[in-house]
């Protein structure tokens with residue numbers, strides 16, 4: 001295995017005084033499937049935002065495949081995110097004016113500046129993996145919550161990211177749908193060697209991860 005991510009002495013403060021993340025060291029191997037747990041307010045989302053280059057650390061370094069990304073400017077961070085990171089949130093944030101397949105293709109439009117037709121095949125492949133091919137042309141608002149979350153996962157995968165960051169992806173779903181989503185993420189992890197970091201409050205899901213990282217008041221336990 002090779003190391004895909006390395007955090008060295010990462011601190012984050014929003015107000016310049018109090019640290020929300022305190023001296024975080026974390027090494028992640030390519031293809032790992034990691035659960036992140038911790039109480040509300042402990043710093044889980046802040047950690048994901050920094051790993052995903054949505055935000056920058058106040059101090060410390062982050063290496064992606066050996067390259068220090070912590071000093072990237074906002075433009076470089078945007079490019080980095082679009083190329084390497086897929087985000088899945090608790091709420092799907094599908095755009096209501098677009099149908100299912102259009103929502104999945106949105107990151108690709110951002111990446112290439114056009115609606116390249118070759119990507120449509122990729123999107124259909126992902127929809128098939130998720131057993132969603134029948135709803136490709138449906139209105140994104142008139143499908144079930146579990147289907148919407150799977151569409152959001154498909155959208156996170158369209159640019160074939162090396163890392164998927166999921167912030168309570170099943171927090172809004174019933175337990176049966178949650179375990180289906182978990183299995184889907186695991187299948188993708190195995191098939192594409194995608195690295196996953198998943199914030200979860202669900203102990204059953206945490207127990208199924210390769211490794212669990214617990215954060216308590218900004219510190220990894």
Ligand SMILES: Nc1ncnc2c1ncn2[C@@H]1O[C@H](COP(=O)(O)OP(=O)(O)O)[C@@H](O)[C@H]1O
Pocket residue numbers: 014020038039040041042043044045046047
């Ligand atoms: N954008 C922000 N501005 C100021 N404080 C923030 C911001 N985001 C999070 N915080 C604070 O940082 C701490 C950690 O928050 P967060 O990372 O969202 O925790 P978790 O995801 O574990 O619930 C909390 O005290 C929260 O209020």
Ligand SMILES: [Mg+2]
Pocket residue numbers: 044045046167
């Ligand atoms: Mg959070």
